[in-house]
Amino acid sequence: MAVRLGRRPTLAGQLLVLQLAIVVVVLVAVAAVSLAQSAATFNRVEGRRVTALAEQLSGNQTLRFGIRHPAPAEVLAPLLQTTLTQSGVTSITVADAHGRIIAATNPTTIGSALALGDPWVASGRGWSGELRLGDGKELVSQVPVLSQGTDANGRPDGTLGDHIGTVMVGEQAPSIWQRLRGASSYLAIYLGIACVLGLLGSWLLARRIKRQTLGLEPREIAGLAEHREAMLYGLAEGVVALDPHLRVTLVNDVGRRLLDLPSNAVGRSLRELGIEGRLREVLAGEDEARDAVVVRRGRVLVMNRMEVLKDGRSLGSVTTLRDRTELAQLERELGSFRSSAELLRAQTHEFANQLHTISGLIQIGEYDEVVTYVGALNRYRESLDLTVTRRVHDTAVAALLMAKSSLAAERRVELRVSERTTLLRLDPALSADVATVVGNLVDNAIDAAAQSGTPLSPAWVEVELRQDATSVEIVVRDSGPGVAPELAQEVFAHGFTTKAAAEGERGIGLAMTRLICRRRGGEVAVTNNADGGAAFVARMSAQRTPEGAR
Structure with missing residues (x-):
């Protein structure tokens, strides 16, 4: 059998209960403070009154006479009763010098020992404070009664003599309810108003918090927070x-x-x-x-x-x-395949043009020109191959430069290898990184140079590779428009290419170049040539393989 759970309290209800509890606590604290103030006021005011009355009685001649009379209760009873009626105190008690009660407004206490608030009272000192008498607690004042001094003729001389007794005046302390009623006639009204205002404020606060939490309950907010954490971290x-x-x-x-x-x-x-x-x-x-x-x-x-x-x-x-680091790596590898396809297409286009020329010469019967043309092509290819392979001994980089020359020729850009180029055979991993950097920089340089080339000022790109015992330096210069000084660092941070820098588009070619150089402990930078165009300089650390050291 399914057990139906009770409905959980709403946020407004919980806040209302909490605020109501706070209001109740505050009201109890206010009541306690009121009681404390009432007690302090009673002790201060009534204490002075009972002390003054006790001192007045202690100096009364009738009281002094009655204490020494053989029947003190009969002599002192009218005085004590009259004083009690006129002053409105609770009790008046008179004891002899030995502390035995000899007269009192409460006859049942006559003959018993006087309860002392301080032991020194028996020696003739006064005391005032709260004292438990019978079933209740009273605010009392105990004052010594001293005999009156006489001269040689037996007449009073105004001096005080021996301690002959003690007079005690008491005022019953009010109860808690009496003090609450006496604290203020409007205390109940004040407490009621405070309670109503507290409840109203609690209700308004609950509504405000409800709006701020979009009407969601605490458990729903907690659930959303848990789902958010799980979603974000998942x-x-x-x-x-x-x-x-x-x-x-x-x-x-x-x-x-x-x-x-x-x-x-x-x-x-x-x-x-x-x-x-x-x-x-x-x-x-x-x-x-x-x-x-x-x-x-x-x-x-x-x-x-x-x-x-x-x-x-x-x-x-x-x-x-x-x-997208791994994806960028895959795009780079895909780009190398695309570049190879472009190179093959360019070479196919170049070879097709050459074959068409040879076919045309044969058709018109210029056989000697065919031989001369083929020889010139052969010498150009051998010269290019010899130039590249004599200066670049790494086969991957050399093949890349030879292939890029065909692509550059199709774009009407001259790709040349600097006479200062010297590159030995590299470690396969380093060779792949160098080829990638060279390919990216040459592609950007060809794009830039092709935009500014004219018949009177042919476009060109120059590649210079230098190597020492610890590093490889790649310098690619072009005859393009150059790079604006303010973009000298931004092109790498934003991933611009030379072409994209002019058009404001973004890429990751140069960003990947910098990434490879930094991974190899180097850096890449760009400056402008004195005669125009840009010069990209890339450096990376390298160690020659035993084969490359030969």
Whole structure:
């Protein structure tokens, strides 16, 4: 049989109960303070009154006479009763010098010992304070009664003599309810008003919090928070949330790893975290491009930023990050295959033109010209092969340069190898990286040079490769328009190519070049030639293989 659970209290109900409990506590505290103030006032005012009355009685001649009379109760009874009626105190008690009660407004206590608030009272000292008498507690004042001194003739001389007794005046302390009633005639009204105001404030506060939480109950908010944590930390992509002041309000583990952020990144600004340049522009929304490419410490990141708005007010932003380093590597490899296909197409186009020329010469019967033309082509090819292979001993790089020469020729660009070029055989892994860097830089240089070439000023690209015992240096110059000084560093950070720099489009060719150079412990930079055009210089560390050392 299914057990039906009771309905859980709502957020408003919980807040109402909590605030009501607070109001009750405050009311109890107010009542306690009122009681304490009432007790202090009673002790101060009534204490002075009973003390004054006790001192007045102690100096009364009738009281002194009655204490020494053989029947003190009969003599003192009218005086005590009259004083009790006129003063309105609770009790008046008279004891002899030995502390035995000889007269009192309460006859049942006559003959018993006087309860002393202080032992020194028996020696003739006064005392006042609260004292329990019978079933109740009274505020009493105990004053010694001293005999009156006489002269030689037996007449009073105004001096005081021996301690002959003690007079005690008591006023019963009011109960708690009496003190509450006496504290203020409007105390109940005040407490009632405070209770009503507290309940009203609790109800308004509950409604306000309900609106701020979009009508969600605490368990629903907790569930949403748990789902959000599970979603954020279960994503394969990085997520970074910023407030309007560019402080990190949320970052998942993937985002922290991709951006190399510390574990205490939440609550710190981008400047405090050392995030500057291109990455800061994307996170701050200065660059609003979708799928923005950012290179961050060896990683190629694709980032998308979304502004968070509520009621037309900016609450910050959320940026997603995807690691595309491996994809960029695959694109680079695919690009090399595409480049090879382009090279083969260019060579096919070149060979087709040459075959058409040879076919035309044969058709018109110029056989000697055919032989001369074929010889010239052969000498040009041998010269090119000899130039490249004599200066570049690494077969992969040499083959790349020879293939790029055909592609450059199709674009009407002269590709030449500098006479200062010297490159020995490299380790296969280093050879592949050098070939990639050379290919990217040469492609960018051909694009730039092809845009500015004219019949009077032919376009050219020059490649210079230098190698020593510890490094390889690649220099690619072109006759293009050059690179604006303000873009000298930005082209690598943004991933521009030379062509893209002029058109404002983004790529990752040069970004990958810098990534490879830095991975090899080097760097890549760009400057402008004195006679125009750009010069890209890439350096990377290298160690020659035993085969390359020959």
